[in-house]
Amino acid sequence: MRSDTGFGLVFAVLGLSIVVSTFTLPERLFDFVGPRVFPQVIGTLMFVFAAALIVKDIRSHRLLAGQPAYGSGEAGKSEAAAQAGERRPAVALLLLLLSSAFALALPRIGFFASSLGFLAVSMMVLRGPRPARLAHVATLAVLLAGAMYLSFEKLLGVMLP
Amino acid sequence: MSAGPVAEAIQVFLAPDLLLWLLVGAAAGILIGALPGLTAVMAITILLPFTFTQSAERGLAILISVYTGGMSGGLISAILLRMPGTPSSIATTFDGYPMAQQGRAARAMGVGILASFFGTVVGALLLTLAAPPLARFALSFGSFEYFALSLLALSVMVSLSGKSVLKGLLSGLLGLWIASIGSDPVEAVPRFTLGLTELQGGLALLPVLVGVFAVSQVLRESEHVNKAYLLPPTNYRGFLPSLRELRAHVGNAIRSALIGVYVGALPGTGGDVAGLLAYDWARRRSRHPERFGQGAEEGVVASESANNGVIGGALIPTLTLGIPGNAATAILLAGLTIHGLNPGPFLFRDHKELVYSVFAAVFISAFLVLVVQLLGIRLFVGALQFPKHVLLPVVLMFCFLGSFALNNRIFDIWVLIVFGVLGYVLERGGFPLGPLVLGVILGPIAENHLRIGLMTSMGSFTPLFARPLSLAILVLAVASFLSPLVREWQQRRAACRKGAALA
Numbered sequence: 001m002r003s004d005t006g007f008g009l010v011f012a013v014l015g016l017s018i019v020v021s022t023f024t025l026p027e028r029l030f031d032f033v034g035p036r037v038f039p040q041v042i043g044t045l046m047f048v049f050a051a052a053l054i055v056k057d058i059r060s061h062r063l064l065a066g067q068p069a070y071g072s073g074e075a076g077k078s079e080a081a082a083q084a085g086e087r088r089p090a091v092a093l094l095l096l097l098l099s100s101a102f103a104l105a106l107p108r109i110g111f112f113a114s115s116l117g118f119l120a121v122s123m124m125v126l127r128g129p130r131p132a133r134l135a136h137v138a139t140l141a142v143l144l145a146g147a148m149y150l151s152f153e154k155l156l157g158v159m160l161p
Numbered sequence: 162m163s164a165g166p167v168a169e170a171i172q173v174f175l176a177p178d179l180l181l182w183l184l185v186g187a188a189a190g191i192l193i194g195a196l197p198g199l200t201a202v203m204a205i206t207i208l209l210p211f212t213f214t215q216s217a218e219r220g221l222a223i224l225i226s227v228y229t230g231g232m233s234g235g236l237i238s239a240i241l242l243r244m245p246g247t248p249s250s251i252a253t254t255f256d257g258y259p260m261a262q263q264g265r266a267a268r269a270m271g272v273g274i275l276a277s278f279f280g281t282v283v284g285a286l287l288l289t290l291a292a293p294p295l296a297r298f299a300l301s302f303g304s305f306e307y308f309a310l311s312l313l314a315l316s317v318m319v320s321l322s323g324k325s326v327l328k329g330l331l332s333g334l335l336g337l338w339i340a341s342i343g344s345d346p347v348e349a350v351p352r353f354t355l356g357l358t359e360l361q362g363g364l365a366l367l368p369v370l371v372g373v374f375a376v377s378q379v380l381r382e383s384e385h386v387n388k389a390y391l392l393p394p395t396n397y398r399g400f401l402p403s404l405r406e407l408r409a410h411v412g413n414a415i416r417s418a419l420i421g422v423y424v425g426a427l428p429g430t431g432g433d434v435a436g437l438l439a440y441d442w443a444r445r446r447s448r449h450p451e452r453f454g455q456g457a458e459e460g461v462v463a464s465e466s467a468n469n470g471v472i473g474g475a476l477i478p479t480l481t482l483g484i485p486g487n488a489a490t491a492i493l494l495a496g497l498t499i500h501g502l503n504p505g506p507f508l509f510r511d512h513k514e515l516v517y518s519v520f521a522a523v524f525i526s527a528f529l530v531l532v533v534q535l536l537g538i539r540l541f542v543g544a545l546q547f548p549k550h551v552l553l554p555v556v557l558m559f560c561f562l563g564s565f566a567l568n569n570r571i572f573d574i575w576v577l578i579v580f581g582v583l584g585y586v587l588e589r590g591g592f593p594l595g596p597l598v599l600g601v602i603l604g605p606i607a608e609n610h611l612r613i614g615l616m617t618s619m620g621s622f623t624p625l626f627a628r629p630l631s632l633a634i635l636v637l638a639v640a641s642f643l644s645p646l647v648r649e650w651q652q653r654r655a656a657c658r659k660g661a662a663l664a
Contacts (some may be wrong), residue, residue, distance in 0.1 A: 003590055003591075004351070004591075007331075007590045007592070011335075013327055014338075015334075017211075018338060018353075021353065022352075025350055026350060027354060028346045028348070029350075030348065031347050031348065031612050031616050032612070032615040032616065032619075032620035033347075033611065033612045033615060034348070035345035035348055035350040035352060038337075038604075038608045039338065039341050039352060039353075040339060041333050041340050042341065043338070045330075046331065046334045046335070046338070047328050047333055049332060049334065052327055053328070053331065056327065061523045067430070068373050068616075077650050084315075084328075087385060088385075088386050089383050089384055091383045091384055091386060092380040092381070092383050092585070093378060095379070095383045096578070096582065097559075099557065099561075099581075100578060102561065102574075103163070103561075103574045103575055103578060106565075106571060115558060118554065118558070119554050119555075119558065122553070122554040123550050123551060123554055124548035126383055126549060126553055126554070140551065144554075144555060144558070148558060148559075152562055152566070156566075157206050157207065157208075157210075158562070158566040158569075159569060160565075160566075161563075161571075
């Protein structure tokens, strides 16, 4: 699915949902606008602009359909492949999962342990193809977690779990 | 108000021990302001207790130096990491980071630091010389004027949209909707809370902002596994502009600083709105608007001059009327109250020395922050020479800690992560993040003031168009909204005609 059309559909559904859900709100209690109006305007405009984005995307693809695509030759293919090879979305996903694990672990095992784990594992994940020396990473993680704990809890007075 | 007593106060402040305190305050403010997830407001809040043992003049002076440092420090991470250290530095990321990516990080910082200094000094000058009339101007703003101003600021969405106005508007509308989550501002009816108690108060701005900019940027950088460092090598030659180059920036800097002072003087608006408005105006007035967003120095000058002009501007209603100009000055007000002083008209009459010391503190802080930042440029840029696999987790940790420290809630860390994903996905789809943040900041202001205004006018929109100030701002807003669209239409027509002529 083309990305602009996909995003347009998501925004259109969101806009529609916003408008529909405002009907569960009271019309107004004591002011002249009430709690519904702003979200309704936002949702309606979102739906309209999303529809316009979808239409624009479909029309632009129809126009291009009759023309040779830019970069469709061998040079273009290898350039696209090179660009795809440079990016690894899986690493971003891993980092996201580690962040979520940190948020889950923080209230259960405390700041020091959860941050130590997060720092150590994420440094290893981000090192990529270069070999990681476990002792080096572990030492760095301990020092960083300790420094953050001391500076936030002891120096700045932020109570950490 | 004359400058003579202020000069005397400055001399008092040049005592070595007080100067040292101010230097430490400025450095602490810069450090906290530079870290994504921590803000200038946090810096003042955290350091407020340290001032209890000082006299009122000294305590306030130290807090002002922390505030000035914090507002200026935000440019460091905005330029080097594309993560605004404070909300005021959002607009600095638009051109500061592209400059850093082009190997011009030192130049971006040099220009930004000088612009910050200039903005602070202009704000301090207006505070010293014209505080009472500016305060009266700020008081003349009623609800309809605030609503019109928020529409003007929202119209900046169109300019920030880049290539696709539709995507920019959708991004902005998403931000407006996000801002409506929570209890509605007038009738306290819960909206879109999904039954969660944590959402009753709405989403805090900090985790949303840091998530959208900083966390999404970390996720994007993490994808490039073959890139070991975040920035290319930086050229330090010519990091400070020459006199000729400075002259070229003076008009933009003055205009932006004045925008900062006026916006800062309005209670409820701050450096974020000022920086974005000034950036938009600079782009419209530039001979090369197409360079904005690609590494234009003018963009950095506009944003930093405006957000530091807010410092002086926000102190105007704080000192003259006892009404805080923004969250930071609200804490300064608390500091004054703790020392047994009542801000307002009587402060000028009964405690003139304190007022002069505040003015002096702003001037001295501006110089101290300038010196610390200029001397620290190599250190700041050098810190980015740490490998990416160490820097990115550390940056994320500061984002987590900053969000958690706000309300001591794990929920805010989850908000940070969710908005990090949202920012990442939106940018992959070509949706600009500036309009989204604009919507989040301005949504509550626009809705709140329109509804209050209509309550006072018994449901009539007439005052919106009948009051000269609100009408003038409204006309500006409409022009600001339409002009990029008209320009784009004219360019397309010209391109069609050229194509037809060639054919």
